[in-house]
Amino acid sequence: xxxxxxxxxxxxxxxxxxxxxxxxxxxxxxxxxxxxxxxxxxxxxxxxxxxxxxxxxxxxxxxxxxxxxxxxxxxxxxxxxxxxxxxxxxxxxxxxxxxxxxxxxxxxxxxxxxxxxxxxxxxxx
Amino acid sequence: xxxxxxxxxxxxxxxxxxxxxxxxxxxxxxxxxxxxxxxxxxxxxxxxxxxxxxxxxxxxxxxxxxxxxxxxxxxxxxxxxxxxxxxxxxxxxxxxxxxxxxxxxxxxxxxxxxxxxxxxxxxxxxxxxxxxxxxxxxxxxxxxxxxxxxxxxxxxxxxxxxxxxxxxxxxxxxxxxxxxxxxxxxxxxxxxxxxxxxxxxxxxxxxxxxxxxxxxxxxxxxxxxxxxxxxxxxxxxxxxxxxxxxxxxxxxxxxxxxxxxxxxxxxxxxxxxxxxxxxxxxxxxxxxxxxxxxxxxxxxxxxxxxxxxxxxxxxxxxxxxxxxxxxxxxxxxxxxxxxxxxxxxxxxxxxxxxxxxxxxxxxxxxxxxxxxxxxxxxx
Numbered sequence: 001x002x003x004x005x006x007x008x009x010x011x012x013x014x015x016x017x018x019x020x021x022x023x024x025x026x027x028x029x030x031x032x033x034x035x036x037x038x039x040x041x042x043x044x045x046x047x048x049x050x051x052x053x054x055x056x057x058x059x060x061x062x063x064x065x066x067x068x069x070x071x072x073x074x075x076x077x078x079x080x081x082x083x084x085x086x087x088x089x090x091x092x093x094x095x096x097x098x099x100x101x102x103x104x105x106x107x108x109x110x111x112x113x114x115x116x117x118x119x120x121x122x123x124x125x
Numbered sequence: 126x127x128x129x130x131x132x133x134x135x136x137x138x139x140x141x142x143x144x145x146x147x148x149x150x151x152x153x154x155x156x157x158x159x160x161x162x163x164x165x166x167x168x169x170x171x172x173x174x175x176x177x178x179x180x181x182x183x184x185x186x187x188x189x190x191x192x193x194x195x196x197x198x199x200x201x202x203x204x205x206x207x208x209x210x211x212x213x214x215x216x217x218x219x220x221x222x223x224x225x226x227x228x229x230x231x232x233x234x235x236x237x238x239x240x241x242x243x244x245x246x247x248x249x250x251x252x253x254x255x256x257x258x259x260x261x262x263x264x265x266x267x268x269x270x271x272x273x274x275x276x277x278x279x280x281x282x283x284x285x286x287x288x289x290x291x292x293x294x295x296x297x298x299x300x301x302x303x304x305x306x307x308x309x310x311x312x313x314x315x316x317x318x319x320x321x322x323x324x325x326x327x328x329x330x331x332x333x334x335x336x337x338x339x340x341x342x343x344x345x346x347x348x349x350x351x352x353x354x355x356x357x358x359x360x361x362x363x364x365x366x367x368x369x370x371x372x373x374x375x376x377x378x379x380x381x382x383x384x385x386x387x388x389x390x391x392x393x394x395x396x397x398x399x400x401x402x403x404x405x406x407x408x409x410x411x412x413x414x415x416x417x418x419x420x421x422x423x424x425x426x427x428x429x430x431x432x433x434x435x436x437x438x439x440x441x442x443x444x445x446x447x448x449x450x451x452x453x454x455x456x457x458x459x460x461x462x463x464x465x466x467x468x469x470x471x472x473x474x475x476x477x478x479x480x481x482x483x484x485x486x487x488x489x490x491x492x493x494x495x496x497x498x499x500x501x502x503x504x
Binding site for chain 1: 170171174175176177366369370432433434436455456458463482484
């Protein structure tokens, strides 16, 4: 899937903004680094978060990684499919493997994040 | 996302440093393995993915490079007597070509290491964990009786583990089918792919398989031949990541996790390799005393009832009290659930929970091994 229009963080989260809401997930690079993802711990809907807060925990066979909120907002939806199929993150990082839908506190905050081209350069750095 | 435990894919460690390379290192790099520093060796942790590699070993066969393991030789007129002093199992029971799982303990009964002991003619080969090699060497050499010669053959020995239910067929395909008659925990010297090797029907996966000791200069030939011969069975190289999930599904202890110098064979469930009646050995008195006083904790296996992954260091809780600690935990690819081993206070009754970060997850005690379908041969 094309990553055009997605915004990325240095810690490998992506954000797809639609009006005042945004879907977020882990980059394809990140899922590849982690390997087989076997468990995802997601926040409750309604949770308010600041930029940099731990939003979720993703476990692969060998590692535990925290997922940070790229921006401030409120969790309005979580991807319930990940409970039974955490490997969706491996197979479709930018699609069915999304983690959380956030309502953004300040849409302008996304301007701080990287474009897909900048992120690609970052991962090759 | 932070804290990847792996190096980057295709990442090649800076070998200018003290990291050692095995004879097969170039093959791992060429196969795009993820390489990590493991006990001072640049070792492949995974090639394609741990779960995929795990299933390869359970279904047909996989090939591990475990050349980082240490090999010591004891020989001379008092070799057996020396070995009986430093190892817990009864070395005198070994006939030529027989292999034995054993351990070495300090005077206080704490584990120095667990090991395999091979009787090869009149000498004995000790195969020890890579991380403990230096410590073991010091201990063994300082506890030998006069008349025992010691040789560290680690640097002149490569070790390839062929593991999986179709391992016999793979050996057959490289003209080494005669090893099919080897019994479980026996070893013999012979020809593999035109090279001389010591072939041992042993392993750390719960599947049938062979561990092949050879000279480093022959390792590439044997490795390539096994992969080529095993191609119809989809035999592939597999990494240390799945070695850990495979051994844990079998409830096999890992030094540094489940056993270490603070644990003795008594609470680790390893009295079956500790022969109190064979005569004196280092650590015997402490183990006898510990058993007489009554064990306070015991190594157990558990599986999570819900979703989650237990890890080394997590607390085991019962009725809001900490009653133990997880020593090994993982997601079991075969059982598709969280499994683990840990030390649990003797006398704990009632349900247990595992404390994973801020959550407590219900777990139930289960008999080992977790995985009961393995093709491993019993003696």
